[in-house]
Amino acid sequence: MTRHFASDNYAGICPEAWAAMQEANAGHCPSYGDDAWTQKASDLLREIFEIDCEVFFCFNGTAANSLALASLCQSYHSVICHELAHVEADECGGPEFFSNGTKILLGAGPAAKLTPDAVDHLVRRRSDIHYPKPRVLSLTQATELGTIYTAAELAALGQCARQHQLRVHMDGARFANAIAALKVAPKTITWQVGVDVLCFGGTKNGMAVGEAVIFFNRELAAEFDYRCKQAGQLASKMRFLAAPWVGMLEKGAWLKHAAHANAMAARLAAELAKIKGLSLLHPVQANAVFVQMPAPAAATLRQRGWRFYDFIGSGGCRLMCAWDTTEADVLALAADLRAVV
Ligand SMILES: *Cc1c(COP(=O)(O)O)cnc(C)c1O
Numbered sequence: 001m002t003r004h005f006a007s008d009n010y011a012g013i014c015p016e017a018w019a020a021m022q023e024a025n026a027g028h029c030p031s032y033g034d035d036a037w038t039q040k041a042s043d044l045l046r047e048i049f050e051i052d053c054e055v056f057f058c059f060n061g062t063a064a065n066s067l068a069l070a071s072l073c074q075s076y077h078s079v080i081c082h083e084l085a086h087v088e089a090d091e092c093g094g095p096e097f098f099s100n101g102t103k104i105l106l107g108a109g110p111a112a113k114l115t116p117d118a119v120d121h122l123v124r125r126r127s128d129i130h131y132p133k134p135r136v137l138s139l140t141q142a143t144e145l146g147t148i149y150t151a152a153e154l155a156a157l158g159q160c161a162r163q164h165q166l167r168v169h170m171d172g173a174r175f176a177n178a179i180a181a182l183k184v185a186p187k188t189i190t191w192q193v194g195v196d197v198l199c200f201g202g203t204k205n206g207m208a209v210g211e212a213v214i215f216f217n218r219e220l221a222a223e224f225d226y227r228c229k230q231a232g233q234l235a236s237k238m239r240f241l242a243a244p245w246v247g248m249l250e251k252g253a254w255l256k257h258a259a260h261a262n263a264m265a266a267r268l269a270a271e272l273a274k275i276k277g278l279s280l281l282h283p284v285q286a287n288a289v290f291v292q293m294p295a296p297a298a299a300t301l302r303q304r305g306w307r308f309y310d311f312i313g314s315g316g317c318r319l320m321c322a323w324d325t326t327e328a329d330v331l332a333l334a335a336d337l338r339a340v341v
Contacts, residue, residue: 003322003329004307005268007204008174008287011322013244014206014257020247021208024239033057033238041245045200045212048249050187054221056213057241058233061086061173064199064211066094067227069136071220072167072197075100077135079169080122084112084144086171098231103132111282112143113153116160123164137161140171141189142178144312145281146265146288146320151182151189158194167220168194173201173211176258177286191216206257206323207244257323261287264321264330271334277341281316289319293341300340306333 004010013021029035042055058064065087069079079095081087083106087095096102107118114137123134139157142148149157161168170190172178175198179186190198196217202210215221228234235241248254262285269284272291281290293301298310298317309318319333 002305003325005319005321005325005333006307006309007320008261008322009204010307011206011324013208014248014253014323016247016251016253017207017244018247020243021240024243029239031236031238032234033242035239035242037239037246038242041212041242041249044246044249045214048186049190049214049216050185051191051216052218053191054215054218054224056221056224056228057235057238057245058211058213058228059209059235059241060203061171061199061201061211062091062094063231063233064213065169065171066091066098067224067231067233068169068197068199068213069095069102069138070099071224071227072136072169073099073102074135075102076133078103078105078132079136079138080105080107080114080119080134080166081138082106082112082114082140082143083108085138085140086144086173087138089144098227105132105134111147112140112145113147113149114139114157116156119157119160119164119166123166134164134166136169137166138169138171140173142174142181142286145290146286147283148178148181148285149189151184151193154189154193161194167196167217170195170198172198174204174258174286175200176205176254177262180255180258181262181285196220202245202248204322205248205254207248210241210244212245258287261321261323261325264325264327265289267327268319268321268330268334271330272337275334275338275341278337287321289321290316291319292316293337297337297340301336304336304340306336
């Protein structure tokens with residue numbers, strides 16, 4: 001079996017998610033979310049976040065983000081995010097499309113993280129009617145560069161958002177990796193710091209497919225079910241989107257797998273740091289390692305069969321670890337890199 005470092009979505013389905021799907025496959029049950037698996041998965045999420053939130057399941061992160069943002073905005077509003085944010089750079093205009101034209105305003109900041117100053121600047125530079133009215137702050141946790149906002153940084157951003165009457169969306173495609181790294185209760189980096197809606201990724205955590213859209217601010221969830229249906233995101237056999245969440249959440253597999261992926265990235269970074277001619281580009285805080293390598297080395301590595309991306313973020317090669325990345329994979333890649341640099 002071949003494992004790559006291109007993306008955590010190259011990986012297969014983890015045993016816990018697979019077993020739950022198999023269990024959910026017994027017989028008939030009600031469709032469109034009126035089933036016991038969907039109820040149980042939603043209840044588990046409410047338990048883990050320690051709040052009575054509204055939960056929806058959809059197929060992928062692009063839809064989760066786009067529809068969540070659309071539910072926070074009118075078409076004349078704007079969404080503030082980092083210039084490297086997935087919602088800006090990797091969703092093909094989905095958020096703008098589903099919100100009927102809401103504009104995205106880009107902020108800068110080191111390590112793919114926004115700062116209150118950057119947000120402040122985007123809000124304050126205009127206050128006239130000709131500017132798309134800032135309405136949402138969108139934060140990615142863990143970020144597109146594999147870095148993580150601390151709870152204090154999020155609290156400061158949350159306060160900034162409140163000052164400017166911005167709603168807060170969190171793109172949590174790798175939320176599990178952030179929680180595993182920070183070792184905090186999920187509430188401390190979400191609703192307690194002002195996050196209104198979280199798109200919690202299951203796919204990159206080890207599921208086949210599926211993201212949970214979690215509204216901590218329940219009023220904002222009004223008619224979200226209609227948005228999902230219209231966008232083709234209402235699964236008729238919803239139990240198969242929901243059951244893996246039960247498998248992942250019930251006994252902590254989501255954290256186990258995320259912590260493992262993070263540990264493999266840390267191991268890989270430590271190996272690469274020893275190789276002359278390579279330089280690590282960003283702090284390795286989740287499951288991604290960004291490295292600058294000579295172009296011929298990258299080409300030779302690819303010839304040897306390794307897959308990795310070089311179009312994400314701000315340059316360099318991205319090496320991503322998954323729930324099933326082994327130490328042997330890490331060492332094999334490091335050995336090949338040592339040989340080609
Ligand atoms: C992978 C990812 C998503 C979701 O992407 P889909 O391919 O649409 O599931 C969203 N945000 C970030 C930061 C991601 O890395």
